[in-house]
Amino acid sequence: MLEMREMQGYDAFGSLLPGRNFSSGSYRFGFQGQEKDDEVYGATGTSYAFEYRMHGPREGRFWSIDPLAAKYPHNSPYAFSENRVIDAVELEGLEKVTINGQDKPATDPNSLTTVFDDDISKAPSDQYSQRVVAGLADVGAKLDPLAAQIERFQLNQTGVHSEHWTGGASHGRTDYVDYDYVATYYDQNDDFHIAQGTLSVPALTTEYAGIKDAPLIILTEVAILEISQLSGMAAHSQVGQGVKASEQLAPTTAQLSKHAKIQLGLADRSHITHGMIDATIAKGRRFWDPKNKSINYVLEGGFASGKNLTVGTSPASGLVTTIMPNSRIPKRFVPLP
Amino acid sequence: MTDVIDIIRQILNDSSNRMQHIRIIQSLAWNSTDEIPEEYAEVIQELAVDLDYYEPDAELRSEAPEYYDDTELERRVTQALEMLGP
Numbered sequence: 001m002l003e004m005r006e007m008q009g010y011d012a013f014g015s016l017l018p019g020r021n022f023s024s025g026s027y028r029f030g031f032q033g034q035e036k037d038d039e040v041y042g043a044t045g046t047s048y049a050f051e052y053r054m055h056g057p058r059e060g061r062f063w064s065i066d067p068l069a070a071k072y073p074h075n076s077p078y079a080f081s082e083n084r085v086i087d088a089v090e091l092e093g094l095e096k097v098t099i100n101g102q103d104k105p106a107t108d109p110n111s112l113t114t115v116f117d118d119d120i121s122k123a124p125s126d127q128y129s130q131r132v133v134a135g136l137a138d139v140g141a142k143l144d145p146l147a148a149q150i151e152r153f154q155l156n157q158t159g160v161h162s163e164h165w166t167g168g169a170s171h172g173r174t175d176y177v178d179y180d181y182v183a184t185y186y187d188q189n190d191d192f193h194i195a196q197g198t199l200s201v202p203a204l205t206t207e208y209a210g211i212k213d214a215p216l217i218i219l220t221e222v223a224i225l226e227i228s229q230l231s232g233m234a235a236h237s238q239v240g241q242g243v244k245a246s247e248q249l250a251p252t253t254a255q256l257s258k259h260a261k262i263q264l265g266l267a268d269r270s271h272i273t274h275g276m277i278d279a280t281i282a283k284g285r286r287f288w289d290p291k292n293k294s295i296n297y298v299l300e301g302g303f304a305s306g307k308n309l310t311v312g313t314s315p316a317s318g319l320v321t322t323i324m325p326n327s328r329i330p331k332r333f334v335p336l337p
Numbered sequence: 338m339t340d341v342i343d344i345i346r347q348i349l350n351d352s353s354n355r356m357q358h359i360r361i362i363q364s365l366a367w368n369s370t371d372e373i374p375e376e377y378a379e380v381i382q383e384l385a386v387d388l389d390y391y392e393p394d395a396e397l398r399s400e401a402p403e404y405y406d407d408t409e410l411e412r413r414v415t416q417a418l419e420m421l422g423p
Contacts, residue, residue, distance in 0.1 A: 257400040259392050268364060292390050292403050307367065314401035321401045322389040326367045330383045
């Protein structure tokens with residue numbers, strides 16, 4: 001006969017949901033398979049012993065600093081799962097591991113973690129990743145400046161194909177990297193297409209305008225722009241093989257301008273879904289932006305990182321005009337009822 | 338902070354890479370707020386929002402009156418630089 005010993009409902013950081021859990025007390029493990037240490041607070045599920053650190057689910061933070069903190073200065077040393085609690089799990093108190101299989105632990109030399117990270121303010125975790133980031137990520141760029149029928153495209157899935165070096169391992173430089181890609185783009189009829197191919201992306205320095213880290217994605221954009229003019233015909237030639245947007249994308253109630261659709265292809269916004277836009281319009285606070293004369297819906301703390309999702313709409317056209325993952329509401333915004 | 342202002346200036350001076358400089362400013366404004374002194378933060382935050390309405394393509398710009406062109410971009414960026422001081 002089977003006996004249910006435990007049933008737990010957790011919030012995203014592992015805190016027990018009131019009224020949605022019970023425990024016989026005989027099972028030691030809980031959130032993310034980690035061992036509970038109930039003696040600290042005298043209540044079940046209030047602290048967990050990960051391999052390297054103790055986690056406080058009610059605070060959503062580790063109690064001690066990351067053993068790898070010196071190696072990852074961009075991360076808060078106390079952050080649990082690098083604050084990625086929706087699409088990632090914590091790896092033994094060291095770092096996040098996403099659960100969709102797209103990326104691997106950043107310590108893996110073949111990691112693409114940084115590339116798929118939604119927080120572009122983070123520095124790459126190691127030199128290898130820096131070079132990878134310089135050529136990857138979701139970017140908006142003109143596929144071919146001379147092709148009127150194609151406006152812009154984005155790389156929304158990529159994988160390192162091969163890397164080409166000059167010099168030795170310690171002081172060498174990467175000349176270019178080949179990537180397998182899946183490009184999505186809209187044609188003049190606003191139809192959505194997908195194309196696949198391989199791009200050779202020139203590697204660029206990871207320092208730009210004197211600022212480290214932040215411009216990485218911009219460098220990516222430059223790189224893709226350059227290469228798209230050189231060999232973007234691979235995607236161009238597959239226009240006719242595309243599929244319609246209606247077959248690929250879930251319907252949305254919010255109508256987006258082309259400008260806004262392109263924004264969704266940018267690396268810092270590619271994780272924003274149409275559903276999130278709809279939810280922001282449905283649940284967000286409304287503000288009038290007197291300067292841009294737009295109505296903005298702000299879902300405060302809409303991201304796990306704490307950032308807001310701001311959706312700007314045009315009173316004139318009714319279209320969604322801008323989609324911003326910003327960190328604060330500008331003072332000039334006037335609250336609307 | 339000087340670096341940030343330099344990048345804002347690049348929006349004006351380096352028109353061929355304008356979009357790249359805009360994305361840098363937005364990234365700094367939205368992801369690195371601790372690195373920007375409070376007295377400048379509001380100006381840069383508002384500028385980052387304004388930059389999101391910049392659309393160089395006339396056809397795309399025609400979809401909504403909120404979008405603006407290079408001339409207006411230069412006016413807004415210049416105004417922001419004046420507010421940030423010399």
